[in-house]
């Protein structure tokens with residue numbers, strides 16, 4: 478029996494860290510040896526042993542335990558997060574958006590009619606915001622590098638100010654800084670702008686993830702978690718997730734490139750991570766990254782390019798929903814075994830065997846992820862994305878409420894949408910200690926990244942981006958808005 482246990486341990490050890498494996502295997506082998514010799518033989522051998530042997534017998538396990546404790550991966554905690562509170566001055570009701578568009582000679586009557594239809598179907602509301610440059614008539618003429626920098630400063634600095642005030646962490650206590658912003662990549666970089674503004678330390682480890690799409694916020698969290706493993710215990714990592722909209726107003730006639738004009742809106746968030754549990758509000762349990770970019774269709778489905786007339790924009794393929802579905806399938810296949818209870822895993826295994834052995838037409842069992850998570854934050858990328866995930870994961874209207882309301886209030890704010898959604902759930906007072914949250918991000922590449930968090934301490938009050946409007950939510954969002 479012990480041999481079987483040992484064999485099982487060896488199999489399981491493939492997914493464990495080397496230090497855990499060594500200590501566990503050594504302890505199991507010692508146990509097997511002790512059981513084999515029996516208690517009397519063991520006592521007589523101990524009495525014959527020399528002091529040096531006894532010393533080694535005690536010292537080695539103790540040393541191995543210390544080594545294990547030192548080398549095991551450290552837990553990563555979310556100290557807190559803050560979303561950019563969009564100012565009323567940046568609000569862009571549909572009427573203003575379309576009036577501005579009509580005054581642009583580059584946009585045809587047909588393009589404007591198409592954008593009107595999209596706005597009505599998009600699931601975004603009348604309170605979303607665009608950066609200051611997009612409020613000028615003849616928008617694209619004002620979309621300069623300076624204006625884009627100003628947008629980043631407005632969003633990132635406001636979110637960081639809120640986060641530092643909330644956590645009481647001083648700028649000089651930040652050891653790692655990661656910014657993810659896909660489409661704006663100036664020199665000096667966005668991280669340099671933050672370092673300069675907050676006078677951060679010269680030995681800070683800083684990096685900017687660009688071109689990584691809307692799911693890069695979770696890439697940044699994973700990267701911060703990895704860097705924290707090699708930083709002193711209790712170090713702080715600041716992650717800033719945003720998309721700078723200013724330089725990305727498209728003025729051509731390609732429908733697939735007009736879609737981003739209607740969906741993407743100003744927004745951003747800052748999150749502080751640490752390996753110290755002191756004052757932490759969430760613990761990062763798992764982070765799974767799936768990249769399907771090896772397939773050409775997945776690689777090209779969110780693509781920055783120039784149209785035939787030389788107008789630059791982002792082309793969103795109509796295939797995006799299918800590609801997102803495949804990426805999600807791969808991601809949940811990796812996440813499932815880590816989070817699902819045994820009963821769900823058994824049902825999945827039985828359906829898998831039935832399909833393989835009995836009949837391929839047996840419907841595959843989709844595990845019920847509601848048994849593993851109390852809350853879901855699905856990237857507010859567009860109404861169709863939320864609809865599709867709700868259907869595929871069998872989620873209730875309340876479970877996708879945070880995503881739909883975030884899309885309605887803020888639009889598609891790229892990677893920061895997940896933080897607005899977490900903020901919504903907390904502002905509604907639905908988060909409890911011990912609750913599990915699943916964040917699922919999608920983005921260019923094509924990527925599906927997801928993170929599982931456990932709440933240690935819910936927010937005490939509904940401050941932040943939802944503070945002044947949460948009492949009005951949820952709102953009813955019709956499939957097609959009629960004016």
Ligand SMILES: CC(C)(COP(=O)(O)OP(=O)(O)OC[C@H]1O[C@@H](n2cnc3c(N)ncnc32)[C@H](O)[C@@H]1OP(=O)(O)O)[C@@H](O)C(=O)NCCC(=O)NCCSC(=O)CC(=O)O
Pocket residue numbers: 594595598599600689690691692732733734736740779793794795796797857858859860861862889891919920921956
């Ligand atoms: C755009 C929608 C709101 C439209 O909603 P509906 O389902 O009501 O309507 P629909 O699908 O019939 O589309 C309405 C009209 O728009 C056209 N249409 C829709 N999607 C299109 C596309 N990608 N390219 C070109 N045309 C498109 C349809 O053909 C149709 O025109 P006609 O009737 O003439 O045939 C929805 O499809 C949606 O949410 N799509 C997903 C948006 C998306 O790709 N989000 C991800 C952003 S990327 C991201 O977030 C990550 C990242 O950037 O990294």
